[in-house]
Each structure stands twice: as C-alpha cells, then as structure tokens.
Amino acid sequence: MIDERIYEMFREIGRDLYGQNMISSHGGNLSIRLGDKVIIKRRGAMLGALKPHDLIETRIDKNDSGVALASTELLVHRTIYKQTPALAVCHCHPRTAIAFSLSRDEIVPIDNEASYLLKKIPIVTEEFASGTPQMANKVASALQNYKIIMLRGHGSFSIGQTLDDAYFWSSTLEEACQIMLAAKLINEPFIEYRKMSEAYNKF
C-alpha cells in the first residue's frame, strides 16, 4: 500500500511537469527511494494525470512482483539509487534543453538563478538512449557529481533528497535554456554581471 501523501506528491509534480511542457503525454518518469524499495510510475501511465494504481513499489536490488508493471526505465532508476546518494529521481524531456544538448557537451547557464543553483549541466550521450545497462551506468555515473544531467537528444535526469528537489532542478534547467534561447534571438553583446563566472564551466 502506497501512502496517500506519496501518491499526491507524485500526482502534483507529474501534473506540473506536463503543464510546463516538460513531458509528452506518456513520457518522463518520477521515482523515489524508500528504504530498500523504489516507487516508480507504472508502465504506460500518464505522469500528467496519475491515478493511485499508477504507482508501483518494487525492490531496488531484486526483481519481485512489482517489476512486471513498472516502467521500462526502472533499470536506470535502480542504477541511480545503487550508485548515488539520490532519494528521488526526475526524468523529463525539457524541450529547449534538449535542443541545446544537440550541439554542445555542457550547458552553462547565463541567468542568475541557474548560475547560482546549477553552475553547469553536463551532457552525456549513448547510442541506444533508452533502457540499456550502458545507458543506465553512464547516467548514474554522471549523477555521482551533478544534481542534473542531460542525455543528448533524449532528456534530463535529476536527483535530490525529495521529488521536489529533483523537479526543481529540472524546472530551473528548462527556464535557463529558454532564457539562453531568448538571448540568442536578441543577439546583443553579453554584459557579464556575475563574479567569477569564468569558473562555472569547470564546476
């Protein structure tokens, strides 16, 4: 039995992700770690409109009955929980961030909020960008050192102590990328307003 408060937390954040255009109807994923269990979206469920039966509880390290119903991305989430201190994972498809990921190896924000909170978002790449152990290890390994990373062309993976945190980083990233896009359109010389910003890309 999954606690109603947990369900509400998933439902609200899933709703916000969809409403913010960070996911498609059935895309993206959210999970949390509870002790040695993980709670994750059911395969085929819509994050934007989660029902209580859309959340599956299963073991982190072993397959049990929950596995059959869990999202195909369970492997990535499990790997993240095994290899990092994460207690929550948010995976979504922030559009502008994805567009930027196609032409660079890292995103270094120019706006104040994301500079303050994130500094730099690395971009990793993988041939089969879904569900393979190689991809899971690559993502988990990058999340050892960063709260949020991009998988080129695919989307973001972010971690935190709570689902709130993980969502926060995703939302901040997309906001940062939209601002960067707008700046590119404006196309005027950048006036640096941040001290020691040259160090951000080495974060």
Added chain:
Amino acid sequence: MPVVMFYATLRQLTGEKKKIVPGANLREILATLEQEFPGLQAFHGEAGRFRTTIVVNGTIINPEIAMDIPVSEADRIDIFPPIAGG
C-alpha cells in the same frame, strides 16, 4: 480571531511577541500580516526555500497543502522565521 505568536527575528520585524489577527484561514491570516509587515514576504522568496515555519496547535503546517484550513480564536498559531540549531 486567532492569536498569532511570533518568534526570533519576526519579533523585531513586527515589534510584537503576539498579535490578534483577523482571518478565516491561514492563507488570509498570512496575507493580512504580509500587508502590515512587508518584510515577511522575504521569507517566501528565494525560490521557495527558507519559508517561515508555521505551527497550529502543535501541528507543523505543510504550506503546500494546509493554507486553506479554517482557524478560529481557539487556535494558537506560531510563526517562526527560518531558524536552525543542533
């Protein structure tokens, strides 16, 4: 009208330790207070971090879900600014 108690830096901000504040629920009470003491708003800022901690009759209020809970003069409301200790 419920009694609101202030702690730590909020005492300097409001000049009081306690105050009777009109409002049918927490949302209204906070709105009234923020109007009278604009400095209170700062604690709802900074990307949602560092909120005030609100306790109603000993229950810690989760501001995301409990702001519309009705309160009456029988209720005691404690408001703490962001504080920490060991």
Added chain:
Amino acid sequence: MTGWNEKILDIDLTSGSIKTYPLDMNMARLFVGGRGLGGRLLWDLVGPGVDPLSPDNVLIFTNGPLTGTAYQTSNRFSVSTKSPLSGTILDANSGGFWGMQLKRTGYAALIVRGRSEKPVYIEIKGEQASIQNAAETWGLRVSEVTNKLGQDKNRRNVLCIGPAGEKLSRIAAIMNDGQRALGRGGSGAVMGSKNLKAIVVEGNQKTEISDPERYKFMVYETRKLLAASPLTSQALPEFGTAVMMNLVNNVGALATRNHQHNMFEGAEAISGETLSETYLVKNDACWACPIHCTRISKTGKTGEVEGPEFQTAWAFGAQCGIADLEAIIEANYLCNDLGFDTISAGSTVACAMELSEKGLVDSDLRFGRADLLSSTLEDMAYRRGLGVDMAEGSWRLAKQYGAPELSMSVKGLEMPAYDPRGMQGQGLLLATSNRGACHMRGNMLGLEVLGLPKLIDRFQIQGKSSYVILNQNSNAAIDSLVLCKFTSMGVADEYFARTLSAVTGIQYATGDMIKMGERVWNLERLYNLRAGFTSKDDTLPSRLLNEPAPDGPTKGWVVHLEPMLKEYYRARGWDANGVPTPQKLAELELKEL
C-alpha cells in the same frame, strides 16, 4: 596529493617515547581525516576487550586536508578513542582554534598511548614535541590551566581536562581554547586515566592547495551561499542555537523532566530570544567562520562566558524542570570549567532528580531545584556524596539504584533534547548512532520539523530510513573533512566535494564523498560489533517505546522503532541482525576489516 599533513606523531606516556612516522596515504584517500581517519587508526590500535580507562586505550587527535586552509569553518578537529561511557567507538569534534593550530604543527594525527606515572602535559612546537611535568597544573580548572599554559588567540592553543576528567568521570569532556568542548562520550576520562592534563600546540606550517583557482572559487561561492541563507546569516548569528527551544517545544518534541513529558512550560524563559533580551552580550565565532553562532553571556556570578547552546539550555532547563536562565548559564560555565559534557551532565542530574522524587535515592534533588545545580556539579567533579555515582553518568547511576530504565540514554550515552515520540525519524537516528544516542550523527530536525529541504511527516514510519541513512553518511563525511555542520545549512554537499578536490588534487565526486561517509559509518559499525554490540543495542529507553506521550501535540505517540529498524538494516545493505554484508564491505573497500 596535497592538503594533508603526511606525518603522524605518536607519543607513549608509559615509556616516554616520541615517534613520528608517515601517514598511510591510501588510508588518507579512503578515510580523509577527522572522524574517518581517527576511526580507522583506532581500529588497528584498540581491539575488543580493552578497558577504555586502561593504558591500552589511546587518544587520537586528528585534523583533515581542509583544516587550517581558511575555507569557511575549517577550524574543527576530532578525537577518537574507545568510550568509557558507552564502550563503543567514540569520536567527538570541536571548534575554536586548537584544531587549526594542530594542522600548523605539520601533523595529521597525534596518537597518545599508555599512561604516565605522574601528571604531565604535552607541548608541540612545530614538529618538536615534548612531555612536560604537570605538577603545577594538575587540579586546576579549565580556565586556570588554559591561561597558565599560555593560551594566545591563534598563536598558541591549549587543550586540557578539568577536575572531572582528572577524577575519571565517564561524562568528562576534553576542553580546548578554554570554552570549546570535545563533549560527548567521556574522552576527558580517558585523558585523565593517562595522567595527561593538557596538550599545547604552536605551529606555522601552511596547508598546500592543489588547485588554488578552483579553491578560491569555492570559497567565494560558499561565502555567497552562507550570506544568502537566513539560517546562517540571521538566525544563528542573532539568536544562537537556543532559538530552537520554542519551536521544538511547541510541536511537542522537547523532552521535559527526564523525558516524562514533551513540552515545557518554561521553554520561552530559556529560549534564544529570551537570552538575547537578557544576558547576551555579543556573539562570537571560531577561527575562519562567518556564521558567529557562539553566544557570549554575562551574569553576576560568572562574568562574560561562552554559551549556552540549545542542548545545554535544554539539559539544565526543560530536562531538569528549570526555567531559570541565569542558573543555566552558570551551570554551563561550570561544566566548561570543570570539564563536563553538558548534555550528559544535565541529563544525569535530571535522572537523579527523578530517582530522588521516586524515593529511590536519598537526595534533595528535585525537578526545578535550580539552586542545587552548582553544588551538584561540583560534587560530581570532585566525587562527593551522590556525585560519586552521578559522575558515572545516568545509566550507571540509575542501575546502581535499581532503576536502569530511568536513564534516558542509548548505549549508555544520554539522549539530546528531541523527544523522538514527536519525531519518528529522529528515534531511528538515536537508536542507531554509533556512539550512542547522538543527534549530531544525522539530525532529522531539518526534514521533520523545519521543512529543510522539505517537510516530511514526522509521524510517518515507512521510508524514514532512507533519509536517516543519507544524513548519517553525509554527516560522517563532513566530520571527516573536518568542517562544521552549520555550513551545510547553506551549502550543499557538492560544494564540499569540490573543495576537497581542489585542495587535495584528488577528484572526489559528490557521491564519492558521501560514500566515504558511508565507509566511515560501516567501519564504526564493525568496531562496535567486534566489541560485542548487537542489534539488541539499537534501541531506545523503554519509556519512549512503551509509554505514550502524555499530553500536547504528540499525545499518545510512542516510537515505532521496529519497522523502521528493519527497513534501515535492509536499506544499509546489512543483514537482519544489522551486520554489514560482505558485498557491502567490498563495495566500500572495507573487506580487509
């Protein structure tokens, strides 16, 4: 590899020998410094069966690669030993200036073994160490000996014990810089049992930094973050830690009168706010710290003195049913000068009060008797009257008088202010902390009360273990760097990992650093298991497991420890008896232990 001092100073007080040898840099990479390094060294030096007050126990003072760099709060240091109070592995850490100065001598660790025949003190000037006669200082109180041995701000620093440690009180602290404490677990008694009165340090070596540019950036960002957080820039500097008193009380989690209740009618009178309005003179800080949480208070009897902290104001306040802030300031001062851990001392007094009220002990002590605090503490230090038994701590005291269940302790270490019937996760933390009931191992206050980073339901049982484990691992890492946990109220772990990398030249990812904390935690667990502790010791006083909170917001609650503990063991990768599995140990590179 830079940042570390690469030498260990090893002094045997039995033979008088003074040796130095290199620090094992692979050990340094895995355990870094402070609590981690001290714990790993202790594993080799003090096996099971050693009596903590015998010459076979050791004291290991450690610093870390960040110590003395002037990174924010890089003043802290650690002592590791086997606790005479709990029998577990013990580390305690302290601030002030002494740790920074030890780093300047060029040593990563000072190991003190054996027992001197006569009272002595150790003097370390640069890399020269000597053992000096302490005939003129033995018997002196902490402030006296600190002055006499030449304490001089940030040039020469004194660490010592007071009469409590000399007389082997199991709740004696080691004090440094006059008013800072290596408080918990009775390390003062270990020092007293070696006839070691003090350790004086002077040095001038600077810490080398591998990547100065990156390091400077981390210092700048940390400064920004600490200034932006109202916790570190307003609440702590202005009110000190005692600002917690009203909040913890109002939610029904303030242990009162030896945990018989969890609200105290006098909470406001002993709060940080009241302190600010009455006896507070100014705030103060440890070396290289911008937070300034230290209180300097003044009363007629004490003059200007440090403190009191939240835990102290609670221990002699709510826990003893005392609402007299002046008496609390005096009690704190006495603890500092006699050399007592304030949490254990206050809670032991409270235990004696309950034993006395229940007619189990013949004493004038009663809850609320603020007038008896000073004389009681003196009796405890000098072992007079009931002080003989009280000096042993509440557990041995209560056992002596037939009621061990009236000691509010876990593994013999007295519990802090938080009544876990009002904070379930805190209950799990206190039951599983490696040195006994300790909140500093991973305080759940942020998550369960303050909403930092987010409020989780303090009464929720399922899933609590994940948060407790992360807190425990993260705090173990911070204790090994060695930094002050108040920085973590504004600065995330990823900044500490990067600072560690910039200083040492070894690239620690955030996850690597937390894993280092996990490694330290498991090492400590193994030490305790080897010393004979079992999962039965991961428990709480029966009052908290069986007596529902009698009133207030937490009325009716007990701590539901068992389900949380079962989940905790599984989530830690331990078996059902709480023993780390071989896979877990291999993953943490602890296989050889």
